[in-house]
Amino acid sequence: MSGMLTIDATRLLSAVRLIVAGFGSSDDEIDAVATHLVDANLTGHDSHGIGILPRYAGAYQESGLNPNAHVRTLLDTGAMLRLDGGAGFGQVIGREAMALGIARARQCGCCIVALGNSHHLGRIGAWAELAAEAGLVSLHFVNVISRCIVAPFGGSDARFGTNPFAAGVPMPGRPPMILDFATSLLAQGKTRVAHNKGELLEPGILIDDIGRPTRDPRYSVIEPFGAILPFGAHKGYGLAMLCELLGGALAAGLAQHGDDTGQRRVLNGMLSVLVDPAALGDRAAFEREVLAFTDWALASPPREGVDKIRLAGEPERESRVRRLRDGVPVDATTWGQILESARQLGVDPRAVARAAGTA
Ligand SMILES: NC(=O)c1ccc[n+]([C@@H]2O[C@H](COP(=O)([O-])OP(=O)(O)OC[C@H]3O[C@@H](n4cnc5c(N)ncnc54)[C@H](O)[C@@H]3O)[C@@H](O)[C@H]2O)c1
Known part of the structure; x- marks a missing residue:
């Protein structure tokens, strides 16, 4: 089990802005991405919050994510x-x-x-x-x-x-x-969060690589993969x-x-x-x-x-009020992965940690 950090929402937003700048995004895009991700954490959906940044960084490095793109009307x-x-x-x-x-x-x-x-x-x-x-x-x-x-x-x-x-x-x-x-039954990101925290899932959510019920979130995160139901x-x-x-x-x-x-x-x-x-x-x-x-x-x-x-x-609104007041919990494994993705994007992880107050 990794430790938990609690990060003030305003500081977290500043830290995430530094990372998103590493994609070469415009100021407006930096705002849109950082605000959406931190808000997902504020609403309690850590699966769709800042923990997804390493995935975005990987996608960008493979040219699967195009910063500064805008919608085009086809019809x-x-x-x-x-x-x-x-x-x-x-x-x-x-x-x-x-x-x-x-x-x-x-x-x-x-x-x-x-x-x-x-x-x-x-x-x-x-x-x-x-x-x-x-x-x-x-x-x-x-x-x-x-x-x-x-x-x-x-x-x-x-x-x-x-x-x-x-x-x-x-x-x-x-x-x-x-x-x-x-x-x-569970968002994929929640199996990643459970895996990073070293926690087991509730029974009946996941099957392993040969279709047997399992509680181990690894089957949704690392090979050999099973499936969520x-x-x-x-x-x-x-x-x-x-x-x-x-x-x-x-x-x-x-x-x-x-x-x-x-x-x-x-x-x-x-x-x-x-x-x-x-x-x-x-x-x-x-x-x-x-x-x-x-x-x-x-x-x-x-x-x-x-x-x-x-x-x-309502649960999301309640969570927003709580986490704006008390800070956003981030497990240390996820935070470590986020800092590593900053490094990959050419952003100094120490500056990110300082901005978040975790240095
Ligand atoms: N972009 C993607 O590809 C993608 C894929 C999957 C999920 N997601 C996102 O993941 C997030 C998490 O999804 P999830 O399935 O874990 O959500 P969840 O199981 O936590 O369900 C959330 C929904 O249930 C409502 N809810 C929860 N408790 C309630 C209660 N006691 N009474 C009444 N309503 C209650 C919430 O208000 C919300 O509408 C969502 O925001 C979803 O959009 C995104």
């Missing part, structure tokens, strides 16, 4: 946009794709954004949050082109990625519902397939078939559906019923051992 039919991300930083590509989609949904009432060839889009809930801030309902189906790590329902080896699904529903006068999860048995498996079919085949023109082992880059395809509730004709009814139903559902008396009933998105 524009009004309420449908087809965009290419040029294998650029997903934190920039995702933001630009959402800005285009939001503007178009405001104009047309809805917009379908088909985004292909983006490098890793990070925490997908961030894109649903942007749409919700603009008053829009959104759905996001995402595929992952990388090493296969998830087995189909009943299968004994990995055939696709952790294919996340996200949705956002704005709530008048309240924070939105943001549902955002990998369709695997989809969540929710055949139902979660169906949603994972839909993410591949919609986010991959329909939006990106690239789905998983054959194994991408050996490449460090992670490409995401994303089909986003944005809807302006006002444009559907009865904003007042939508807002009234959204609040009435949410209040009704959340009023269910908590079962023993449960402190309160939460709306999706």
Whole structure:
């Protein structure tokens, strides 16, 4: 088990900015990438936070990630946009794709954004949050082109990625519902975090390289590889397939078939559906019923051992408040890997450690 560090969020952001500068990114890109990654840690999703920087550095060194790329519009039919991300930083590509989609949904009432060839889009809930801030309902189906790590329902080896699904529903006068999860029982990054911490996984999440149940996260992190199981048995498996079919085949023109082992880059395809509730004709009814139903559902008396009933998105907001106050926990192995990736990018790891206050 490695030790844990606790890093103040503002200092962590300064340290991560130094590392991202090593990609040769513009100031705007440095801001977008560093802020998104640190925010993922703040929301409690360490799997999609700063710990992914070594992977990005590896992808960049193999020319699988193109800094300073911007979205290109391949097709524009009004309420449908087809965009290419040029294998650029997903934190920039995702933001630009959402800005285009939001503007178009405001104009047309809805917009379908088909985004292909983006490098890793990070925490997908961030894109649903942007749409919700603009008053829009959104759905996001995402595929992952990388090493296969998830087995189909009943299968004994990995055939696709952790294919996340996200949705956002704005709530008048309240924070939105943001549902955002990998369709695997666990996000891949969480197996990496467990492996780095020397922890075992809960039973029933992982199978080993010959399809037997295992609790050892190594089977998802180092060879020989096993597979993570989809969540929710055949139902979660169906949603994972839909993410591949919609986010991959329909939006990106690239789905998983054959194994991408050996490449460090992670490409995401994303089909986003944005809807302006006002444009559907009865904003007042939508807002009234959204609040009435949410209040009704959340009023269910908590079962023993449960402190309160939460709306999706609330745990992330609670974590943000806690970690902004108390600092961001980072295990020493992950921090060591991050400093090593800084060195590979030509950034002095001691300067990074000093900026973070861990020197
Ligand atoms: N870019 C990619 O390729 C990629 C791939 C996989 C996952 N991801 C990201 O990884 C992150 C982590 O995914 P995950 O599957 O580990 O998430 P998770 O299992 O922690 O589930 C998170 C979702 O469940 C909700 N939730 C959690 N506890 C709740 C409670 N008690 N009551 C109500 N709602 C609750 C959260 O608000 C959130 O919407 C996500 O942000 C996802 O987008 C990205």
